[in-house]
Amino acid sequence: xxxxxxxxxxxxxxxxxxxxxxxxxxxxxxxxxxxxxxxxxxxxxxxxxxxxxxxxxxxxxxxxxxxxxxxxxxxxxxxxxxxxxxxxxxxxxxxxxxxxxxxxxxxxxxxxxxxxxxxxxxxxxxxxxxxxxxxxxxxxxxxxxxxxxxxxxxxxxxxxxxxxxxxxxxxxxxxxxxxxxxxxxxxxxxxxxxxxxxxxxxxxxxxxxxxxxxxxxxxxxxxxxxxxxxxxxxxxxxxxxxxxxxxxxxxxxxxxxxxxxxxxxxxxxxxxxxxxxxxxxxxxxxxxxxxxxxxxxxxxxxxxxxxxxxxxxxxxxxxxxxxxxxxxxxxxxxxxxxxxxxxxxxxxxxxxxxxxxxxxxxxxxxxxxxxxxxxxxxxxxx
Numbered sequence: 001x002x003x004x005x006x007x008x009x010x011x012x013x014x015x016x017x018x019x020x021x022x023x024x025x026x027x028x029x030x031x032x033x034x035x036x037x038x039x040x041x042x043x044x045x046x047x048x049x050x051x052x053x054x055x056x057x058x059x060x061x062x063x064x065x066x067x068x069x070x071x072x073x074x075x076x077x078x079x080x081x082x083x084x085x086x087x088x089x090x091x092x093x094x095x096x097x098x099x100x101x102x103x104x105x106x107x108x109x110x111x112x113x114x115x116x117x118x119x120x121x122x123x124x125x126x127x128x129x130x131x132x133x134x135x136x137x138x139x140x141x142x143x144x145x146x147x148x149x150x151x152x153x154x155x156x157x158x159x160x161x162x163x164x165x166x167x168x169x170x171x172x173x174x175x176x177x178x179x180x181x182x183x184x185x186x187x188x189x190x191x192x193x194x195x196x197x198x199x200x201x202x203x204x205x206x207x208x209x210x211x212x213x214x215x216x217x218x219x220x221x222x223x224x225x226x227x228x229x230x231x232x233x234x235x236x237x238x239x240x241x242x243x244x245x246x247x248x249x250x251x252x253x254x255x256x257x258x259x260x261x262x263x264x265x266x267x268x269x270x271x272x273x274x275x276x277x278x279x280x281x282x283x284x285x286x287x288x289x290x291x292x293x294x295x296x297x298x299x300x301x302x303x304x305x306x307x308x309x310x311x312x313x314x315x316x317x318x319x320x321x322x323x324x325x326x327x328x329x330x331x332x333x334x335x336x337x338x339x340x341x342x343x344x345x346x347x348x349x350x351x352x353x354x355x356x357x358x359x360x361x362x363x364x365x366x367x368x369x370x371x372x373x374x375x376x377x378x379x380x381x382x
Contacts, residue, residue: 037224086105108129139177171202175187178215205237251360304320
């Protein structure tokens, strides 16, 4: 089917996250082709894509999932039908037994966490790993860089022994963020320069996420070659857990113009969504989201508007966009590529209602999966 979002917009509530099934399957098919050719296991990272209504589709292509909290672990169990690969920066005493019950792999963030919980995990037959910090990352934004000085994520080489203790089977690193295979190549060089002796002792190596193999121009053949060579060199199972790559460009956030007015010489359009509450990555990273049919930067002699959200936060606005026609109250705005790392971060700040969630099915029909109301807001408070 060649159904477009625009052609079914009257069936979609506003605002709404809309996943496009065909595009998700295209991503998963590419990812599966990489894991088959390279002989590795690629698993879903819930931190980037937790739309569990789509997990049956994901399960057709990927056999595993990684979680960073007990709640995510439960979601993996319930909707993927498997035990999770668990990595939590610090495990809680009152949760750890349930984490073990629900997980096949447990990665520890520090040596002290391994010493505190490792024996219990070993006795339960759960495969244990340690997250390492190779002290190398090309991530430019410090908020997303786990290798900045004083990072709480991972163990540097000087804090580890020369011999992995019994039961510690895996090495885990995660230092990429929407990077390419050449960044991974340089990262592996840094990893090997510090941890080669421990890599030879490991049974598995988890290369974390940030491998944006579904982005146009990504060299998957180069990636496959890297992974095969690494796997054979160290005789290890290789695991990857991309977040963005799963949902990359698989859907949109639709919104509606509620008001248009002049503000000290600047035309402002207020939407029924929020950058701060519904698209926090745009302010955290930061980046300017693309809008379908709009000019990303102001164009002279084109109608130009500063788009704002509907919370009371003064900074709840994005930059200026130009359009071919003036905006009117009731017009639809379609934000591109809003399925990964966006839906999982939404909040109800200011009591703003959460966007609905729907799927544009492969047969061209729209399925409304979830809508939110007052109870969703109230349930987060007391």
